[in-house]
Amino acid sequence: MKYTKKERQKSLLETLTKNPFITDENLATTFSVSVQTIRLDRMELSIPELRERIKSVAAHNYEEEVKSLPIDEVIGEIIDIDLDNQAISLLDITSDHAFARNGIARGHHLFAQANSLAVAVINDELALTRKSIITFVKPVKVGDRVIAKAVVVSRDVEKNSTRIEVTSKVENETVFVGQFNMYRGTE
Template sequence: MRLPKKERQRQLGLLLDGNPFLTDEELSERFGVSVQTIRLDRLECGIPELRERLKTVASRTMQEEVKSLQTDEVIGDIIDIQLDKSALSIFDVTEDHVFQRSGIARGHHLFAQANSLAVAVMDDDLALTVKSSIHFLKPVKAGDRVVARAEVKKINPLKNRTLVEIVSTVGNETVFTGEFYMYRTTDGNQEETK
């Protein structure tokens, strides 16, 4: 049974407050209405489209959390970060990011998203990539949304080094993995972990 319009709009607002990354398509399935109805509901409630919601969360996250980079130095949108622990970014691949002939994303964009996320997750004013080991597993195309997850695996305070692992996915498919060995000017606030 469909919800009355006012109740649907109220629940829509609550749902997007809890998870601003839901697409209009996901919301239409959840509420059992058309995508157009969801768009109209959002407009009436003053809720911006997904891309604008992502920008708002990313901007707030960058200003409040990230120490080692400026907003314009990050490739993709950082939407969640816990310094020296984990981070999450989203990168929407456009026609500008792919080879014209094959339509496949150029690898340096995926690397740049991963590398900037590895730098951003560091709880330090200066963080530099010392070495990386990367693997491209599946092609990425225009229109794909790449979600990169960073996890700090090991901090070596004696050498001011930190290992950050990155896994990038499109949907449920892993498309890129990398290990980034980072230099930091401080020894980190936590003990060395495995």
């Protein structure tokens, strides 16, 4: 589908509102234009580049907020967190995360992103995983950006237990789902 420049810029704004973490390369593919065109559009619309967009989201000091572990022990970059409610993180898949043979991301990296987000969302000093059921829905490849969202589903105060569901997506398609049963407490 061909857009006029005005239509494209309107649609670009909508797309970026829905998914602020989409790359210029993906936008170029979506709108069948060059990456250079997307950059010019962004400049005209005063939309900063992705790196800056992420930084501004991450500017909030999560270090002080997250209780259960130092923030540098979280796998991926936390871009939103509301303790005991939900959290979002982003992980860019590089060749270090993938099988050399086929460029498919190794399962334990997707698990690590999801599991550490499940730990981080807990508003307590100690959070340990008791049990987890995970499904690898679709292979993830080098170059993919994985957005994981953890949601606290339920809490059993007597058992010091919290159930969390993590859904990880690449370009809005689910690639991984994990249910985590966490033990929580003070040390």
